[in-house]
Amino acid sequence: MQKINLITLGCSKNIVDSERILRQLDINNFAIVDSVEQSDVVLINTCGFIEAAKEESINTILEIVEAKKRDIIKKIIVAGCLSERYLTELKSEIPEVDVFFGTEDYRGIIENLGGNFKYELLGERKLTTPRHFAYLKISEGCDNPCSFCAIPLIRGKYRSTSIDELFAEASFLSEKGVKELIIIGQDTTEYGIDLYGKRNLHELLAKLSEIPKIEWIRLLYAYPSHFPDETIREIANNPKILKYIDIPLQHISENVLKSMRRGISSSRQKELIFKLKKEIPNLTLRTTFIVGYPNETEQDFNELCEFVKEIEFDRVGVFTYSHEENTSAFNLEDAIPEEIKQERESILMEIQREISNKKNSNLVGKVISVIVDDIEGKYFVARSKMDAPEVDGNVLIEAKNKYLKVGNIYEVEIIDFEDYDLFAKLHKM
Numbered sequence: 001m002q003k004i005n006l007i008t009l010g011c012s013k014n015i016v017d018s019e020r021i022l023r024q025l026d027i028n029n030f031a032i033v034d035s036v037e038q039s040d041v042v043l044i045n046t047c048g049f050i051e052a053a054k055e056e057s058i059n060t061i062l063e064i065v066e067a068k069k070r071d072i073i074k075k076i077i078v079a080g081c082l083s084e085r086y087l088t089e090l091k092s093e094i095p096e097v098d099v100f101f102g103t104e105d106y107r108g109i110i111e112n113l114g115g116n117f118k119y120e121l122l123g124e125r126k127l128t129t130p131r132h133f134a135y136l137k138i139s140e141g142c143d144n145p146c147s148f149c150a151i152p153l154i155r156g157k158y159r160s161t162s163i164d165e166l167f168a169e170a171s172f173l174s175e176k177g178v179k180e181l182i183i184i185g186q187d188t189t190e191y192g193i194d195l196y197g198k199r200n201l202h203e204l205l206a207k208l209s210e211i212p213k214i215e216w217i218r219l220l221y222a223y224p225s226h227f228p229d230e231t232i233r234e235i236a237n238n239p240k241i242l243k244y245i246d247i248p249l250q251h252i253s254e255n256v257l258k259s260m261r262r263g264i265s266s267s268r269q270k271e272l273i274f275k276l277k278k279e280i281p282n283l284t285l286r287t288t289f290i291v292g293y294p295n296e297t298e299q300d301f302n303e304l305c306e307f308v309k310e311i312e313f314d315r316v317g318v319f320t321y322s323h324e325e326n327t328s329a330f331n332l333e334d335a336i337p338e339e340i341k342q343e344r345e346s347i348l349m350e351i352q353r354e355i356s357n358k359k360n361s362n363l364v365g366k367v368i369s370v371i372v373d374d375i376e377g378k379y380f381v382a383r384s385k386m387d388a389p390e391v392d393g394n395v396l397i398e399a400k401n402k403y404l405k406v407g408n409i410y411e412v413e414i415i416d417f418e419d420y421d422l423f424a425k426l427h428k429m
């Protein structure tokens with residue numbers, strides 16, 4: 001029996017891919033092990049999106065190559081975005097890797113290992129997240145022409161998964177104990193356009209909410225340029241759908257948005273934000289921004305800072321611009337020095353830190369629902385409806401409440417706060 005260690009790098013979309021591979025490995029009776037030292041084969045599911053992610057993937061591959069040279073392992077398989085994007089270069093530069101696969105080549109990987117690929121199990125996964133939440137990838141690829149983004153080069157054209165297939169996958173997950181579904185894709189608001197001739201994310205959300213054991217449904221990666229009104233209404237009116245939207249705006253300056261080829265103006269982005277806030281009561285808004293884009297002036301950056309102050313987003317992520325070959329922005333000069341990019345990132349995150357601090361202080365004394373993810377030291381680590389895993393804050397509950405269970409939902413009272421985390425006590429059992 002071959003012992004296989006799978007290393008997953010990158011985003012939640014990669015997590016889903018790895019979980020599908022693990023299910024196929026499991027059904028073929030391969031031994032799945034937790035460490036390189038225990039394994040015969042190491043399978044690395046890589047990320048190749050931006051420079052930092054590429055560096056992490058390359059460094060991980062090189063570390064595993066060293067383990068092979070020391071006879072700790074026998075075989076290295078590299079898959080995912082990096083090998084999809086740079087296959088020729090990787091084969092030349094790292095010949096110690098036994099075989100490379102691109103994205104979604106589950107069959108190739110399983111058959112290379114001597115297994116029998118089971119098509120009938122494509123909707124099944126072996127979870128690597130805590131068993132009470134799971135990511136549901138509703139589409140693959142992207143048709144948006146964003147100038148900075150290499151995703152269409154790596155993942156191809158936009159392809160929705162059918163409602164029936166997603167319902168079956170979500171039902172399978174719910175039977176495994178999943179209570180929270182986190183909806184992901186390169187662009188979730190585009191869902192259905194290729195299969196049904198219309199954007200019908202709202203129909204998918206309504207169907208998923210029919211699964212009895214699913215209690216929370218959370219929406220990530222909602223592209224702003226074509227946010228369907230029907231989806232807004234479904235989020236507002238469906239009690240199972242969390243009043244939480246992750247909507248990557250990337251910038252607010254008209255100059256930068258146009259060069260980024262985002263397909264939406266500054267004024268329309270603002271109109272959408274105000275509409276979402278008006279039509280979805282108590283909405284938690286998360287967004288991401290890119291600073292240091294090639295033609296971002298000081299004035300553009302200041303405009304972005306004022307926008308963040310005005311809107312007071314609940315959650316914000318900030319990335320420095322990464323100059324990616326074969327994107328349209330690569331033709332622009334990457335003229336902003338790295339130290340200026342880092343400075344702008346710090347300034348924007350400091351603005352958001354103050355906003356987050358104020359919002360958290362207003363929650364003291366309030367009672368909210370949380371789901372318990374883990375126990376660390378003297379605290380149960382939980383999340384509220386306002387917080388997605390990994391990217392947002394936590395709610396910490398003293399572990400003296402020994403009767404709390406990981407995966408359960410509780411009502412807690414907020415008693416203290418930090419910039420991004422909350423402290424709470426159990427309200428009632």
